[in-house]
Amino acid sequence: MPEINQLQQLLCVAKHGNLSKAAEELHLSQPALSRSMQRLESELQMELFERSKNKITFSPTGELAVEYAKKVIGQMNDMILRLRSFERSQHTIAVGSCAPAPLWDIVPQLSSLYPEMTISSETKEDDILLQGLADQVYQFIVTPFPVNEPGIYCARYTDEQLMFSLPPGHALSSSKGLHFKDLNGETMLLFSQIGFWYKIHKEKMPSTHFLLQNEQFTFTELVKASALPAFTSNLALKKAGTPDNRVIVPILDEEAHATYYCSCKIENQKRFALFWKWVKK
Amino acid sequence: MPEINQLQQLLCVAKHGNLSKAAEELHLSQPALSRSMQRLESELQMELFERSKNKITFSPTGELAVEYAKKVIGQMNDMILRLRSFERSQHTIAVGSCAPAPLWDIVPQLSSLYPEMTISSETKEDDILLQGLADQVYQFIVTPFPVNEPGIYCARYTDEQLMFSLPPGHALSSSKGLHFKDLNGETMLLFSQIGFWYKIHKEKMPSTHFLLQNEQFTFTELVKASALPAFTSNLALKKAGTPDNRVIVPILDEEAHATYYCSCKIENQKRFALFWKWVKK
DNA sequence: CACAATTACGAGGGTCGTAAAAATG
DNA sequence: CATTTTTACGACCCTCGTAATTGTG
Numbered sequence: 001m002p003e004i005n006q007l008q009q010l011l012c013v014a015k016h017g018n019l020s021k022a023a024e025e026l027h028l029s030q031p032a033l034s035r036s037m038q039r040l041e042s043e044l045q046m047e048l049f050e051r052s053k054n055k056i057t058f059s060p061t062g063e064l065a066v067e068y069a070k071k072v073i074g075q076m077n078d079m080i081l082r083l084r085s086f087e088r089s090q091h092t093i094a095v096g097s098c099a100p101a102p103l104w105d106i107v108p109q110l111s112s113l114y115p116e117m118t119i120s121s122e123t124k125e126d127d128i129l130l131q132g133l134a135d136q137v138y139q140f141i142v143t144p145f146p147v148n149e150p151g152i153y154c155a156r157y158t159d160e161q162l163m164f165s166l167p168p169g170h171a172l173s174s175s176k177g178l179h180f181k182d183l184n185g186e187t188m189l190l191f192s193q194i195g196f197w198y199k200i201h202k203e204k205m206p207s208t209h210f211l212l213q214n215e216q217f218t219f220t221e222l223v224k225a226s227a228l229p230a231f232t233s234n235l236a237l238k239k240a241g242t243p244d245n246r247v248i249v250p251i252l253d254e255e256a257h258a259t260y261y262c263s264c265k266i267e268n269q270k271r272f273a274l275f276w277k278w279v280k281k
Numbered sequence: 282m283p284e285i286n287q288l289q290q291l292l293c294v295a296k297h298g299n300l301s302k303a304a305e306e307l308h309l310s311q312p313a314l315s316r317s318m319q320r321l322e323s324e325l326q327m328e329l330f331e332r333s334k335n336k337i338t339f340s341p342t343g344e345l346a347v348e349y350a351k352k353v354i355g356q357m358n359d360m361i362l363r364l365r366s367f368e369r370s371q372h373t374i375a376v377g378s379c380a381p382a383p384l385w386d387i388v389p390q391l392s393s394l395y396p397e398m399t400i401s402s403e404t405k406e407d408d409i410l411l412q413g414l415a416d417q418v419y420q421f422i423v424t425p426f427p428v429n430e431p432g433i434y435c436a437r438y439t440d441e442q443l444m445f446s447l448p449p450g451h452a453l454s455s456s457k458g459l460h461f462k463d464l465n466g467e468t469m470l471l472f473s474q475i476g477f478w479y480k481i482h483k484e485k486m487p488s489t490h491f492l493l494q495n496e497q498f499t500f501t502e503l504v505k506a507s508a509l510p511a512f513t514s515n516l517a518l519k520k521a522g523t524p525d526n527r528v529i530v531p532i533l534d535e536e537a538h539a540t541y542y543c544s545c546k547i548e549n550q551k552r553f554a555l556f557w558k559w560v561k562k
Numbered sequence: 563c564a565c566a567a568t569t570a571c572g573a574g575g576g577t578c579g580t581a582a583a584a585a586t587g
Numbered sequence: 588c589a590t591t592t593t594t595a596c597g598a599c600c601c602t603c604g605t606a607a608t609t610g611t612g
Contacts, residue, residue, distance in 0.1 A: 001284060001285050001286075001289070001357060002285070002357070002361075003359070004283070004285055004286050004441070005284060006284050018567090019566075019567070020566065020567085028569075028603080029604050029605080031567085031568070031603085031604075031605085031606095032602070032604070034567060034568065034569095035568090035569095036602085037566090039602095041359055044361065044365075046365070047367040051567080051568090052567090052610090053566085053567070053568085053609065053611065054566040054567055054568095054611050054612085055566070055567080055611080055612055056567070060367075061367055061371060063362060064363075064367055068359075068360035068363065069360070070358050071356060071360070072353065072357050075352060075353050075356050076282060076353050078344075078349075079349035079353055080283075080325065081344060082345075082349065083325060083327065083346055084325075084327070086341075086612070087327040089340050090342060129611085134599055216284050235545060245552050278397065289594065299591070299592090300591075300592070300594085301590080301591065305589090309578080309579095310578070310579050310580080311592075311593095312578085312579075312580085312581095312592085312593075312594080313577070313578055313579070315593065315594095316578090316593090316594095317577085320577095328597080332592080333586080334591085334592070334593085334598080335584085335586050335587090335590070335591040335592055335593095336586080336591070337592070456609085521590090
C-alpha cells in the first residue's frame with residue numbers, strides 16, 4: 001500500500017508541475033523524488049506519469065490519483081486535528097461560571113485534586129453555560145440557580161452576599177444595612193468582569209454613573225486611593241481581606257444575594273467524585 | 282504525519298488486543314511492533330495506550346484513533362480500487378453489440394489498430410447498450426438502428442442479410458427466396474448467441490421447434506451432419522465460407538435484413554479516428 | 563547551454579530481529 | 588513459570604545525496 005509520504009509528494013508534484021520545484025519544497029533532491037514517484041507507480045502497478053526525456057506530465061490515471069490523494073491526506077489531517085482536540089479535552093477541565101467569585105475556590109481546588117489536568121475557566125451568560133455543559137464545552141458550570149435537567153447532576157455550592165464598600169466619610173457609612181436605591185445616582189467604581197452582577201447593578205441602580213474598570217489591579221488601587229463607593233461581597237472579602245480605609249455595609253435587597261449551584265453531566269459525576277465531595281464539604 | 286503502515290499496525294493491535302498476536306499477523310517481531318506504536322504516539326504527540334508492565338490497553342484517545350484509522354485506510358483502499366478500475370478502463374476498449382456478426386470484423390480491426398489495448402466485447406439488449414454507452418461501460422456499441430442522441434457520434438457500419446441454410450434434399454431447397462412463414466412449424470437448428478435475431482425468429486416462426494445450441498462448434502458440426510434447416514447470413518458465410526452440403530436461400534421478409542450502426546461518445550471520436558475511418562471504409 | 567529527468571553508486575539512518583530484563587497472574 | 592511488554596544492541600535494507608548521463612528548447 002502506498003504511504004502517506006508518497007501521496008504528499010505526489011500532490012507536491014501536481015502543485016508545481018515538475019519534479020525539481022517539488023523536490024525543492026519537499027527538501028529532497030530531485031533524483032530522490034523521481035525514484036519515489038517511480039516506487040509509487042510500481043507499488044500501484046500503474047503509470048501515473050507520461051514521461052518524455054526531460055519532461056514529466058500526469059497521465060489520466062495520475063490526475064485521478066491526485067484527486068484521491070487529496071482526499072486521503074485531507075482525511076488524515078482531519079484525523080490528526082480531531083484527535084488533538086479530543087486529547088486536549090481529555091486533559092483539561094473547563095469550568096464556566098455566571099460570576100468570577102465561585103471560580104476563586106473551585107479552580108485551585110480542581111488543580112490540587114487533579115494535578116495532571118489543565119484547568120480552564122471563564123464567566124459567561126447563563127444560557128451559554130447550559131448549552132456549553134450539554135455540548136461538553138464545559139465539564140462544570142456554576143449558575144445562580146439549580147439546574148434540573150435530565151442527565152445533569154447539580155449540587156448547591158456556596159452563597160455570595162453583595163455589600164457596599166464605602167469610604168469612612170461617606171454619609172451612609174454608619175448604616176447597618178442599605179438598599180441599592182440608597183446609593184442610586186451616586187458615582188461608583190465598578191469592576192467590569194463580574195458576570196451576572198453587572199446586569200443587576202444596572203437594573204437596581206439605573207441612575208448611578210459607574211466608572212468601569214477592566215483591570216483587577218487598577219480597580220483595587222482606585223478603591224484604596226479614592227473616596228468613591230464600590231461593591232464587594234463576602235467572597236471578595238474572604239479572598240482579598242477587608243481593606244483598611246473602607247466601611248463594609250451589607251446590601252439588604254433580595255437581589256444582592258446569590259446561591260451558587262455547581263453542575264456536571266451525570267456521566268462525569270463518578271470521574272470527579274473527589275471534587276463533588278469537596279463541593280458538598 | 283503518521284504513515285499508513287503504522288495505522289494498519291494500530292488496527293491490527295486493536296483487532297487482537299495485544300502486541301504479540303498482532304505482531305504475528307503482521308509478520309513482525311513483537312519488539313518491532315512495540316517500538317512502532319511508540320513512534321506513532323510520539324509522532325502524534327499523544328498517548329494512545331495505557332501501559333502496565335505486561336499489558337497494554339487503548340486509552341480513550343487511542344480508541345478514537347482506531348476509528349479514524351479505519352476511515353483513512355478505508356479511503357486508501359477505495360482509492361486503490363477505483364484507480365485500478367480506471368486504469369483498466371483506460372487500457373481496454375469495450376464494444377457492445379446487438380448481434381455477434383458485427384463483432385467478427387470490429388474486434389480484430391480494433392486489435393490491429395490499437396495493439397496496446399485490450400478489446401472486450403459482448404452482445405446485449407439494445408437498451409442495455411445505449412445505457413452502457415452513456416455510462417462509459419462501452420466505448421462503442423453496434424445497434425440495428427441509428428442512434429440520434431446529443432453527445433453521441435453514429436455512423437452506418439454494415440448490413441446483415443439472413444438466409445436459410447437448407448439440406449439439398451429439402452422440399453424448398455430450389456427456391457430463389459423464402460419467407461419465415463414458409464418454414465414455420467419445421468424443426469430447426471438454432472445457435473443461441475445471436476443477439477436480437479433470437480426474438481425475431483420467435484416472433485416470425487412461432488410454431489417452429491428450435492433445437493438450441495450453446496456452442497459454436499457443436500452447432501456447425503450439427504449443421505454439417507444433419508438434414509435440419511438452419512439460419513445463416515451474408516456475414517456468417519463471409520466468415521466461415523459456404524458449406525458444401527447446404528443450399529443457401531435468402532429470406533425475403535423485411536425483418537431478415539438488418540443495417541448496423543456503430544456509435545461512440547463524441548468526446549471519444551477523435552481518439553478513435555483511425556477506427557472510424559475504417560468503419561466508413 | 564541551461565534545464566529537466568533518469569541512472570549509478572556510495573553513505574547514512576532507520577527499522578528490524580535477537581537477546582535480555584522486568585513484571586504480572 | 589508462562590506470558591507480555593520494554594530496553595539494548597548489532598545488522599541490514601532502504602532511501603538519500605552527489606555525480607554523471609541523456610535529451611530538449
